[in-house]
Amino acid sequence: MQIKSLSFYFSFLPIIFLTACDGPFSTFMPEGTMAQSISSLWWIMFAGAFIIFLIMMGLFLWVMIYPKTARKIKSKHWIIYGGLVFPGIILPPLVIFTLITGERIIPLPSQNVPEIHVEAYQWGWNFRYPDHGEILTKDVLYLPEGEAVDLHITSRDVIHSFWIPKLGGKMDAIPGKVNVMRIRAEEAGTYKGLCSEFCGVSHTIMRFDVNVIAPEEINQRLLQEASDE
Numbered sequence: 001m002q003i004k005s006l007s008f009y010f011s012f013l014p015i016i017f018l019t020a021c022d023g024p025f026s027t028f029m030p031e032g033t034m035a036q037s038i039s040s041l042w043w044i045m046f047a048g049a050f051i052i053f054l055i056m057m058g059l060f061l062w063v064m065i066y067p068k069t070a071r072k073i074k075s076k077h078w079i080i081y082g083g084l085v086f087p088g089i090i091l092p093p094l095v096i097f098t099l100i101t102g103e104r105i106i107p108l109p110s111q112n113v114p115e116i117h118v119e120a121y122q123w124g125w126n127f128r129y130p131d132h133g134e135i136l137t138k139d140v141l142y143l144p145e146g147e148a149v150d151l152h153i154t155s156r157d158v159i160h161s162f163w164i165p166k167l168g169g170k171m172d173a174i175p176g177k178v179n180v181m182r183i184r185a186e187e188a189g190t191y192k193g194l195c196s197e198f199c200g201v202s203h204t205i206m207r208f209d210v211n212v213i214a215p216e217e218i219n220q221r222l223l224q225e226a227s228d229e
Contacts, residue, residue, distance in 0.1 A: 024165075024166070024191065024192035025165045025166075025192060025194070026165060026166065027039065027165050027166075029166065030166060030167075031166045031167060031185060031186060031187050031189075031191065032164075032166065032167035032168055032183060032184050032185045032186060033105075033148075033184040033186065034105045034167065034168035034169060034181075034182065034183055034184060035164075035165070035166055035167050035168050035169070037101050037104055037105050038101075038105070038168070038169050040101065041097070041098060041101045044094065044097055045094060045098075048090060048091075048093075048094045051090065052090060055086070059082075105168075105169075105182060106182070113148050113149065113150045113182065114131050114144075114147070114149050114150070115130050115131070115149070115150050115151075115152055116128070116129055116130075116141070116143075116149055116150070116151050116152070117129075117130065117151075117152045117154075118141075118151050118152065118153040118154070118162060118173070119154055119155070119156055119173075120153070120154070120155045120156065120160035120162065120173035120195065120206075121155065121156035121157055121160075122157055122158065122199060122200055122202065122206075123199075123200070123202040123203070123205055123206045124138060124139050124206065124208075125138070125139050125141070125162075125193075125206075125208045126138060127140070127141045127142075129142075129222055132218070132219055132222050132223075135222040135223070135225065135226050136226075137222070137225050139207075139208040139209065140208060140209050140210075140211060140225070141193065141208060141209070141210045141211070142211050142212075142213065142218055142221055142222060142225075143167075143183070143185050143210060143211070143212045143213075144185075144212075144213070144214070144215035144218055145185060145186070145187070145188045145212050145213060145214055145215065146184070146185070146186060146215075147184065147215055148182055148183070148184040149182070149183055149184070150180050150181070150182050151171070151180065151181045151182075151183055152178050152179075152180055153171050153172075153173045153178065153179045153180070153181060154173055154174065154175070154176075154177060154178045154179070155173040155174055155175045156175065157175060158175065158199050158200065159172060159173065159174055159175070159197055159199065160172070160173040160195045160197050160199050160206070161173060161195055161196040161197030162181070162193070162195070162196075163193060163194055163195070163196040164183070164191055164192070164193040164210055165192075166191050166192075167183055167184075167185050167191060167210065168181060168183045169181075170196050172197065173195075173197075185210075185212040187212065188212050188213055188214065189212055190209060190210065190211055190212075191209075191210040191212065192207065192208075192209065192210065193207065193208045193209070193210050194206065194207040194208070195207070
């Protein structure tokens with residue numbers, strides 16, 4: 001009975017591994033520079049952790065199968081090679097790659113990048129475009145294709161979290177504070193965004209569309225949005 005129950009649970013493993021691999025909220029198919037950097041960092045970290053896991057499991061099996069041979073190794077050698085040399089080989093490359101990747105996606109004030117002001121509220125999103133006469137769009141964000149934009153994110157009421165899974169990471173929207181996220185969409189199209197921080201009873205409907213269009217069309221589309229309102 002126990003073997004049958006174990007096989008039942010293991011049959012769900014492929015489903016777990018395939019969860020969120022596709023769809024508008026998938027992080028496995030990044031379409032923006034920031035999302036691609038985050039995805040690369042995740043895979044590198046996963047590979048590093050997997051290598052460490054395999055080595056540790058190999059040592060564990062070796063000790064279990066050949067205990068007499070393992071006892072011949074002095075304790076100081078385990079400490080030196082297992083506690084210093086091994087982490088010294090694996091961890092520094094991971095740290096260096098993390099720092100380089102993080103530096104690439106951090107918005108630097110010295111760079112001249114267009115701004116979009118994002119205001120979260122229960123249960124929607126306001127987007128203002130200072131470079132286009134402070135035009136306001138509700139629950140629809142317009143981004144220029146192939147150009148970086150700094151999103152200045154805040155909240156009107158409670159803490160929310162701004163997230164466009166295919167284009168970038170998450171950023172908290174906090175009342176009275178402005179957080180800045182740099183985002184760049186490489187391909188034109190329509191993407192989906194959402195609030196990823198539980199913020200009340202209607203949290204699940206707090207979503208928005210992201211329209212990535214040619215830079216020269218942005219102003220016309222925003223004027224059209226303003227006139228429709």
